[in-house]
Amino acid sequence: MTSTPASTGHRRLLAALLWLSCSLGLGGHALAQTPAATKPVTLVVPFAPGGPTDAMARNLATAIKTYLPQGMIVENKAGAGGNIGAEQVARAAADGSTLLFGTSGPLAINVSLYNKVAYDPVKSFEPVIHIGHLPNVLVVHPGVQAQNVRELIAYAKANPGRLTYASSGNGASSHLAGVLFNMVSGTDIQHIPYKGTGPALNDLLGGQVSMSFTDVLTALPHIKAGKLCVLGVTSASRSRSLPDVPTLAEQGLKDFDVSVFFGIVAPAGTPKDTVQKLNSAFVSVLKQADVRQSLQAQGLEIATGQNPEQLATFIQREAGKWREVVKASGAQVD
Numbered sequence: 001m002t003s004t005p006a007s008t009g010h011r012r013l014l015a016a017l018l019w020l021s022c023s024l025g026l027g028g029h030a031l032a033q034t035p036a037a038t039k040p041v042t043l044v045v046p047f048a049p050g051g052p053t054d055a056m057a058r059n060l061a062t063a064i065k066t067y068l069p070q071g072m073i074v075e076n077k078a079g080a081g082g083n084i085g086a087e088q089v090a091r092a093a094a095d096g097s098t099l100l101f102g103t104s105g106p107l108a109i110n111v112s113l114y115n116k117v118a119y120d121p122v123k124s125f126e127p128v129i130h131i132g133h134l135p136n137v138l139v140v141h142p143g144v145q146a147q148n149v150r151e152l153i154a155y156a157k158a159n160p161g162r163l164t165y166a167s168s169g170n171g172a173s174s175h176l177a178g179v180l181f182n183m184v185s186g187t188d189i190q191h192i193p194y195k196g197t198g199p200a201l202n203d204l205l206g207g208q209v210s211m212s213f214t215d216v217l218t219a220l221p222h223i224k225a226g227k228l229c230v231l232g233v234t235s236a237s238r239s240r241s242l243p244d245v246p247t248l249a250e251q252g253l254k255d256f257d258v259s260v261f262f263g264i265v266a267p268a269g270t271p272k273d274t275v276q277k278l279n280s281a282f283v284s285v286l287k288q289a290d291v292r293q294s295l296q297a298q299g300l301e302i303a304t305g306q307n308p309e310q311l312a313t314f315i316q317r318e319a320g321k322w323r324e325v326v327k328a329s330g331a332q333v334d
Contacts, residue, residue, distance in 0.1 A: 138234055
């Protein structure tokens with residue numbers, strides 16, 4: 001049958017409408033389901049500029065341009081222990097254009113620690129990738145009569161109320177680590193809160209307190225100088241910075257794992273294909289030698305499990321663990 005001008009025009013019109021519907025997201029894979037090609041992806045850091053979390057995020061955002069042509073910008077949205085930035089991302093459009101560079105606080109601890117949290121770390125986000133963790137260490141003043149964790153526990157039980165541990169404040173990870181230590185070891189080491197890591201470290205160095213749980217980068221210079229003694233790494237695996245120091249789990253505290261983890265999440269409802277594209281881009285970045293070297297120089301242990309499902313399982317487990325620890329600590333923040 002010979003086509004008439006009218007039927008040819010009709011087919012062209014249908015083809016044009018079909019193309020337009022796919023482009024606008026009315027059928028097929030919508031453009032809105034992928035990060036907008038003309039707009040840089042915003043990576044929200046829920047802390048002030050200049051800190052280690054900010055530095056890691058900017059490192060990744062710079063390197064990812066090779067894999068995300070539209071690029072990525074970092075936006076700092078500090079306040080309420082990371083909750084303000086997390087809430088902003090939870091409310092953002094679920095199209096992959098806004099992500100959160102989250103840590104243990106906003107992604108696991110704060111939901112139990114703060115009285116008012118306007119998001120749920122499990123339900124409000126789509127996990128994208130687990131970046132890694134910053135190991136913590138248990139350090140003691142040289143005057144403490146213990147060379148390892150078993151000796152510390154024995155001394156604490158034989159001398160109740162004599163040992164103290166410093167933290168950077170009520171509800172801080174350095175506080176909750178001590179609560180967890182007391183829970184699993186059966187000790188009653190007294191908590192002394194400070195206003196920040198600096199004052200806590202100064203009193204530990206001066207012998208006013210017995211011990212502390214702090215990040216490896218903060219402790220390392222003092223360990224090397226002999227001013228502090230390291231008894232163990234508090235994360236699940238040994239630290240690259242202190243490869244000869246055993247974990248607390250290796251020394252009898254089964255499954256003891258306290259570290260600051262870093263993960264990237266998108267708003268809940270972000271399409272799976274968008275999440276997968278973002279995950280693939282970050283995985284590629286983390287394979288770059290210069291990026292790995294820079295992150296490891298900051299003390300980061302890069303995660304081995306990097307797919308979204310692994311981060312989802314990890315966040316659920318961490319949120320459950322810290323719920324029990326926060327409850328035992330009695331700490332609450334308005």
